[in-house]
Amino acid sequence: MFRACLSAFFLCCLLPTTALAQNETVEFPIWSRTYAGTLGKKTVEVQLERIADTISGSYCYAPCKDETRYTLHLQGTVTGQVAQLSETIGVAAKSGAWTLILTDGSAKGAWKSPDAKRVLPMVLSETGTPPPYDIRLVADTLPDADNSCPTPPMVHQIRLYRKGKLVQALPTESQGTCSIFTPQFVDMNFDGHLDLMIAQTLPAGPNIPYDMWLFDPATQTFVTAPASLLDVTSPEFDAEHHKVWNFWRGSCCDHGIDVFTWKNGNLEPDGSGESYVMPVRVGTTDYYCYVTPAYVDGRVGYPDAAIKDASGKVLVRGDLKGCDVGPYMLERTRVDVWQKKADGTLVLTDTQGVTWQKTQVNGATRYCPVVPFVNNGQIVPAALNSDPDLCSEDDPNPA
Secondary structure, three states: OOOOOOOOOOOOOOOOOOOOHHHOOOOOOOEEEEEEEOOOOOEEEEEEEOOOOOOEEEEEOOOOOOOOOOOOEEEEEHHHHHHHEEEEEEEOOEEEEEEEEEOOEEEEEEEEEOOOOOOEEEEEEEEEOOOOEEEEEEOOOOOOOOOOOOOOOOOOEEEEEEEEEEEEEEEEEEEEOOOOOOOOEOOOOOOOEEEEEEEOHHHHHHOOEEEEEEEEEEOEEEEOOOHHHHOOOEEEEOOOEEEEEEEEEOOOOOOEEEEEEOOOOEEEEEEEEEEEEEEEEOOOOOEEEEEOEEEEEEEEEEOOOOOEEEOOOOOOOOOOOHHHHOOOOOOEEEEEEEEEOOOOOEEEEEEOEEEEEEEOOOOOOEEEEEEEEEEEEEEEEEEEEOHHHOOEEOOOOOO
């Protein structure tokens, strides 16, 4: 519990993939759709995604459960309005074949058993909000269709179409890892209009940079987002609290959350939190728990931090089994104590960090850490002077 992890929504027309020889690029459609309907006499929920002429997805029999929603896999191709898909269960052999005719807002066709002896009709209706635009991407080459994880195309442009007419072209430089990144429609500034974003690249960690455009209702076009938003990597958008936030990683042992609020067309900081190490002592065993922040109800919180109960005891909420960091990040070792208010929210009431004590170690003067441990309902400082490697020749205490 003490360790902390692109959803996308995009839709487009069924125009065929086209080559633009003069620029040595290709243009191809993408979309993602969810459907509900019937397969034979049973109710199903279907998710389909198209990238160029490849179509894939999954389906489940209602009522769908988390553990079964993605076990029935679909993979195939689409030509014009006709999709041909193979169905498999997990990584097992083929369990069926689909033929679907895709139209605006619906799909219909048939499911066929592997031996072709059973054929069941399918009638599906698209769920969710209709797409504001059809999307086609311009790239240096077509995406690979066999899932072999090659170098994916570099996407240079997002083209937005409405009723077959090009409305706007947005420049980008976006390249995924095993597959392309696809655009997302999100209301990023909470003005009631869908904006557009696409990931640029996938670095080591959650710090993903994005190209982002805000919809301008006055001109009915997308304009480049302000730098205050473009500088936020891996942004998340909380429509309920009108907050923008992100989870970032500075290193293997440094994670944090920043929260922002829109003001006069720009994002302004509205809270932040960084990971730390919480020491806990149980009997003669010491634990060092890596505590990461979380975004909770519009603000930064620490679900695994220590909490003071009504009797005044300081309690640890997480599982100590994963608390194996060790006493090696003393500059970020502390105990934060939170207490529940009458309205149910938590407020930070106390923070105790490491201090340094002058002592003799092997006949030499050293400064050794005094670490605050959560111990039997209290915070009990303990000097760690048995390990010379934890001690310092110089005084680390602030002047």
